[in-house]
Amino acid sequence: MKIGQVELKHGLCLAPLAGVSDRSFRRLARRFGAEYTVSEMVSAKALCYEQRGRETEARVFRTAPLAAVLREEAPMAVQLFGAEPAFMAEAARLLESGDYLGNESEIPPAVIDVNMGCPMHKIVGNGEGSALMKDPALAASIVRAMTQAVKLPVTVKIRAGWDAAHINAVEMAKRLEDAGAAMICVHGRTREQMYAPGADWEIIRQVKEAVRVPVVGNGDIFSAKDALEMLKQTGCDGVMIARGAQGNPWIFAEVAHALEGESYAPPTFAERLEVAMEHARAMVEHKGERVGIAESRKHMAWYLSGIRGAAAARAAIMQASSIADFEGIFATLLQNCHSDI
Ligand SMILES: Cc1cc2nc3c(=O)[nH]c(=O)nc-3n(C[C@H](O)[C@H](O)[C@H](O)COP(=O)(O)O)c2cc1C
Known part of the structure; x- marks a missing residue:
């Protein structure tokens, strides 16, 4: 699959996940087989305003770091949300120029993605995210303004x-393709469904049939079997995994092995805990101990899902305030697990 010049062997993508797909998680996903990752969604307007004041004030940059890509993360997309073509184009130009970056280890993204799927009230209330599904003409003018502003490929997640009563992914995809979109990712749910079980893969098939640009399918992939089934049922060019990768970045290796017809050995309990610790340490290193620990608690709980004794460990994780606390909790789990054998 190709997105502009970006070539992906199997089209295995980590989905954008606000509050989850930060650089620590993206790095793990890449290590375990994701070929392509997408940033958390970034407000186009906030990025523009923040940069406009860059020279004049000594200020804290909150938005730009969300859009920074480390060299080793390439190829990666930064996802923008917004509903005003002029701001979306300005933000796209900023991303392409790299002028917003903080240091030399950071590079501009390879691809710019547009969020047309977020169901949250505060986003939809501004006409952004999935609200754009209600206005295909505006959605297309956003993409057109962006593709005219930059050379980087612009993709859309719908x-x-x-x-x-308003299933219009096929119409949207055609209009977005005409406006210059280089890839369309389809999450097979309506806004009304939020994240309720039962994604509709048939709509992904219909979109794939309707456009020439690559189509990536998204929704309810929790195993290699699901991924293969989606590829088979829809003919999509790649798959994007979101919740199935939470606490399980190995899912990409599992899918890649299945696509190559190879057998796959899932990580041992000890390996899972080791990677969980590495994840927490990376978050603390990146965000500082207070924020890093607070934000990594949910990840730690996900890594423990399905493990015996997890309930007590999860409760302890919610009280933890340092890496040493996590280490203690995991050491107890490991000990219990060994004494069971
Ligand atoms: C916690 C969370 C955060 C999300 N953040 C974003 C986001 O920033 N941008 C986006 O396009 N979709 C976002 N999504 C939607 C996912 O990318 C994906 O479309 C959805 O979860 C369906 O895929 P899944 O069934 O593999 O989870 C988010 C979903 C979750 C659960």
Whole structure:
């Protein structure tokens, strides 16, 4: 699969996940087989405003770091959200120029993605995210303004539609392709469905049939079997995994092995805990201990999912305030696990 010049062997993508797909998690996903990752969603307007004041004030940059890409992360997309073509184009130009970056280890993204799927009230209330599913003409003018502003490929992540009475992913995809989109990712749910079980893969098939640009399928992939099934049922060019990768970055290796027809050995319990610790340490290194620990608690709980004794460990994780606390909790789990054998 190709997105502009970016070539992906199997099209295995880590989805954008606000509050989750930060650089620590993206790095693990890449190590375990994701070929392509997407940043957390970034407000185009906030990025522009922050940069406009860059020279004049000594200020804290909150948005730009979300859009920074480390060299080893390439190829990666930064996802923008917004509903105003002029801001989206300005933000795209900023991303392409790299002028917002903090240091030499950071590079501009290889691809710019547009969020047309976020269902949150505060986003939809501003006409952003999935609200754009209700206005295909505006959605297309956003993409057109961006593709005219930059050389980088611009991709779009859409939903099936706004609600069951307005399933318009096929119309949207065609208009976005005409406006210059280089890839369309379809999350097979309406905004109304939020994240309720039962993604509709048929709409992904219909979009794939309707456009020439690559189509990536998204929704309810929790195993290699799911990924292979989606590829088979929809004919999509790649798959994007979100919740299935939480606490399980190995899912990409599992899918890659299945696609290559190779057998796959899942990580041992000890390996899972080791990677969980590495994840927490990376978050603390990147965000400082207070924020790093607070934000890594949910990841730690995900890594423990399905493990015996996890309930007590999860409760302890919620009280933890340092890496040493996590180490203690995991050491107890490991000990219990060994004494079981
Ligand atoms: C916690 C969370 C954060 C998300 N953040 C974003 C986001 O920033 N941008 C986006 O396009 N989709 C976002 N999504 C949607 C996912 O990318 C994906 O479309 C959805 O979870 C369906 O895929 P899945 O069934 O593999 O989880 C988010 C989903 C979750 C659960």
